[in-house]
Amino acid sequence: MRRFRFAIIFLALVTIGCRSQSDRAPAIGVAYAGPATLALREEINPRSAAVGTAHHGERLELIQQRRRFFKVRNAKGEEGWTDERLLLTTEEVERLQHFNQQARTMPSQGSATTYQALNIHTEPSRFSPSFVQVKAGEKFDVLSHEAAPRKAPPRKPLVAAAPKPVTLKPPKAPKIPPPAPPAAPAAPKPPEDWLALSKTNLPPEEEKEIKEAEPMDDWSLVRTANGQSGWVLTRLLFMAIPDDVAQYAEGRRITSYFPMGEVHDGDEVKKIWLWTTIEQSLQPYDFDSYRVFVWSLRRHRYETAYIQRRVTGYFPVLVEPPGFSVCVNGPGGRRLRRVYSLNGIAVRPAGEKPCEAQTIEKLPADAHAMLAARAQEPESPSLYARVKGRLRSLRKRWFNR
Template sequence: MKRKLVIAVPLLALVALVAWVLRPKREAQGEAFVSEKVAPLLNSIAQVREQVGMVHYGERVDVIAKRNDYVKVRTNAGVVGWVESRQLMEPALWQRSIKLLDRTRGMPVQARGRTKVSTNLRVQPGRTEPRLYQFARNAPVEIVGRATADWVQVSDERDNSNEPQETKKEDWFLVRGVATGPPGDSSGRAAEPINTTQPGDQTVPIAGWVVTRFIEMDLPDPVREGAASANIRPVAWFELNRVSDPSGDKPQYLLAAARGPEGQTCDFTALRVYTWYAKRDRYETAFIENRLCGQLPIQLGKGPKDEPEFRFHVMDGKKEERVYRLIQTVVRRVREPGEVSGKRGSTKMGKPASK
């Protein structure tokens, strides 16, 4: 009996060891997150293949294998399939996107707009920076910041001469938007902080940098006409207040804009305030401030008598904060007691907004 046990125990141990070595290998090589609105899961990467499922933006997947431009993944639901590697982002990039979203949550909206074309959303300003997502055409976004980056020209845009090429810069907007997740829940959740998405999410909040030229601002007509008349590029706009009119309450607007080419250090160089003139039944340019070097964000507030106020910092050595107050149709700069009044910018009143 003892001899049988001496023989059986090693045999059982050997069988267990062989079974462990030959066990199915299902361990993942890592994890990734989906960076596309929708990405198909394929049963193989051969020419003849079938779709076995779909993954959506923000979904976490386990990486099982990699081959050429494809990655074999397993979803949280256990579905296994192949997806293009360009449709996934590394965990480190995903965490950067989460931090960027958290950073923008408390930033005041400076303007709203829509994408003119399919537009890449990047983690930092610059066309060579990692891509977080791609907005479809006509996707709504909220603009919360601005920066500049070098404009990297493609080979056919470059001058073939041996002379050194001047570095060009272009403007970028920091925007908030939503990425579409799996269908199911029709309620928007853009205000909820999340780290990953779950099946059933309809929209997922997202933030990043886009080229400003790819954004069409949703400007009110008085602001659009006033900017076109003054030949300035809108950067931010706000509704300051509303005034009574027989035809209904009329909003009055603040516009921050820039003049000249892109790539300037200043976020904006000009201010305009458009007020409603009831007697003439039209908007007029009540305030003009030029030769500024303003920095976003512009923040709105109220004066002691509930008058609209707006404030921002000037991009100079002192980072001076300026405060302006709208009193009826007159805009005045608010100064601290003892502050010396310097030379004012160009200030004019009573000009039609569209002329």
């Protein structure tokens, strides 16, 4: 008898799971989860209970919109609300994947660390999703730098707005124009000395145009140990250069550093260091000074072997044995790469060559179309997911929970 009941219950569940999904809300669009773990809330209120989760890059169906909040459905059939700022469009996902592929080959500008948990964002913006978190004390590579506005950048809507209905107004009856007014009398002529009469004895007022500076943030492009790349606030990271060299920063921010060689002082081995620094933040360039430190065998401390100040420099700084090169603005604002050679502990200029800005290449023309076609492919949930979703909807309908 127990086996018979079990068979009946199993067949009923299979029948429920195989039923058409006509009771499910139709999808109005497709998006992808931005954060590492996205909580799907029961209500719009972010303090409401979580009814499901989605992981970074997971495909979600958009089924309802209220202002900037969307009700989404994941592959398991779980439905919940989330903020549109935590969702990625098809183009943003493809751009992020393409961006990560290029960032893997970018030269490191030094290792950095943080004293607190650090969120890595998809874009240099506080409003972009954070898909990876770096733990305190964990090291990562610094690749680039950018000063970006603090306000949220414009982005493509997740769901295209519906076209406004066209209302045809009935033609208005032609109005009969009123009769023309009588001609105005001729104005009297001004006096011959009207220019002298218009002069004033008061001092001219100085007009000052006061423009409020747009709030900006300094962002650094970083790459984690497992190869994931994204943007972090520069003020939250610290370059992991040894303290016996970092003490000579003189209040400047160290933006990059590189080991150039070694000096043997008895049983100790001291490295030769190259670093770049910047005095003021929120600049369109990456550094304004570079400096080489060598270990003094006579004084047993680090000393400056070469320094160049008041430059406008850009990443990447390249270590090219037996020396290095930096990209700076030359005469006329033209960028050039200055090459230096390191002979022992002596630094000598070794020439100049053209320098191109480090940029992220644009996506191929067919990349968006490929991912859009992939996003349109229906993902049929498994039997377990259909049964679970059906039971959840029945429980909510019968018990209102």
